Amino acid sequence: GQTRGLATSAEDAALRDHLSAEVERALARIPDRQRQALLLAELHDLSGLELAAALDVSHVAARALLTRARESLRQAVALERAAGAEQDAASARDRAPARRPQDRP
Numbered sequence: 001g002q003t004r005g006l007a008t009s010a011e012d013a014a015l016r017d018h019l020s021a022e023v024e025r026a027l028a029r030i031p032d033r034q035r036q037a038l039l040l041a042e043l044h045d046l047s048g049l050e051l052a053a054a055l056d057v058s059h060v061a062a063r064a065l066l067t068r069a070r071e072s073l074r075q076a077v078a079l080e081r082a083a084g085a086e087q088d089a090a091s092a093r094d095r096a097p098a099r100r101p102q103d104r105p
Contacts, residue, residue, distance in 0.1 A: 022084070026076035034069035041066050 027035055040046045052062035
């Protein structure tokens with residue numbers, strides 16, 4: 001029903017916010033020049049030639065920079081996810097009830 005739709009929408013929004021924050025943190029990890037190339041190409045939809053002109057480099061150099069930027073972003077996202085998983089595990093340990101000596105084998 002409609003309640004399920006609202007819950008799904010809220011879950012979707014929370015997931016989008018989480019992913020957006022994760023990507024922002026990952027973008028902050030990559031070198032400035034790579035981030036600039038990636039944002040120009042992906043967000044501003046610049047072609048290879050337009051990107052080269054904007055960065056004042058050759059078309060070949062712009063493509064190479066963009067390739068490195070995408071790889072750097074993939075690695076940075078993986079690091080963010082690993083850090084998030086580690087933080088989630090630590091948080092779960094903190095919330096778990098302490099084991100009493102008689103509970104231990």
